[in-house]
Amino acid sequence: MKATLSLSELRKTKGISQEELTEQLGVARQTIGRWEHGEFSPSAENLRKLSQVFDIPAGVLLKGGPLPLETAEAPPPDVPAEETPAPVEISASRPKHRRLWLLVAALLLAAGIGVGALFLWGRHVKTVPSSQLERSVIDDSMIGDSIELFPLE
Amino acid sequence: MNEIVMPRVTGRLNHSLPANIITPIGQSISLDKGETITYNCTYTPKSASVDFGYIDSDSVFCCLSCTTGSINKSIKIEEPGQYTLAIRNNESYSVRVTGTVRY
Numbered sequence: 623m624k625a626t627l628s629l630s631e632l633r634k635t636k637g638i639s640q641e642e643l644t645e646q647l648g649v650a651r652q653t654i655g656r657w658e659h660g661e662f663s664p665s666a667e668n669l670r671k672l673s674q675v676f677d678i679p680a681g682v683l684l685k686g687g688p689l690p691l692e693t694a695e696a697p698p699p700d701v702p703a704e705e706t707p708a709p710v711e712i713s714a715s716r717p718k719h720r721r722l723w724l725l726v727a728a729l730l731l732a733a734g735i736g737v738g739a740l741f742l743w744g745r746h747v748k749t750v751p752s753s754q755l756e757r758s759v760i761d762d763s764m765i766g767d768s769i770e771l772f773p774l775e
Numbered sequence: 776m777n778e779i780v781m782p783r784v785t786g787r788l789n790h791s792l793p794a795n796i797i798t799p800i801g802q803s804i805s806l807d808k809g810e811t812i813t814y815n816c817t818y819t820p821k822s823a824s825v826d827f828g829y830i831d832s833d834s835v836f837c838c839l840s841c842t843t844g845s846i847n848k849s850i851k852i853e854e855p856g857q858y859t860l861a862i863r864n865n866e867s868y869s870v871r872v873t874g875t876v877r878y
Contacts, residue, residue, distance in 0.1 A: 747815070
């Protein structure tokens with residue numbers, strides 16, 4: 623939505639020439655002329671400067687609506703009201719990798735402990751007292767030929 | 776005070792046990808209270824029922840039953856006496872046993 627301002631009327635009322643306005647705003651005289659003829663609208667920055675020059679709020683210089691987006695010159699670079707440093711993107715990759723390695727190391731350690739425990743448990747021989755054995759009276763007919771143990775290799 | 780009883784003999788098993796019979800192992804041996812007999816064996820077929828133990832001087836077969844195909848257990852003697860190590864095959868077919876026996 624383009625700005626509509628009686629710039630020439632204001633300028634003349636204030637007794638300011640186009641040349642003086644160009645000096646105060648730092649724009650070309652042709653630019654002032656285009657504003658006055660409604661060909662283009664001033665940028666937000668220049669609108670602010672105009673409001674200072676004419677001592678009129680920028681909103682009054684506009685006719686209905688917010689500041690225009692269409693301007694005669696290239697839009698000024700976005701300068702925030704307060705220069706805030708760009709957020710420093712803290713590289714999370716290094717701490718993330720470190721956490722991943724710690725997790726892998728913890729899992730390997732747990733797996734090693736688990737394997738070791740299973741190994742030791744497997745080697746553990748359960749001892750049963752003879753009083754807890756199953757018992758059955760037998761006779762010779764239940765007994766077969768004897769076998770001999772082989773020596774350990 | 777617990778005494779550590781060291782096994783005197785260790786031998787290897789690799790025998791086929793006849794069906795439905797108790798197979799003695801070697802001659803009878805004298806064991807004291809606290810001594811152990813350790814069977815660390817496997818057998819096939821795994822599904823067979825096999826009992827590992829000993830025959831005491833009263834002709835009583837004392838054993839640990841096994842139906843999983845392997846055993847790794849010790850029997851702690853509580854009465855001194857003469858014992859004959861023995862294994863009983865409860866199946867109607869022969870079973871192959873391999874492993875070690877320590878006493």
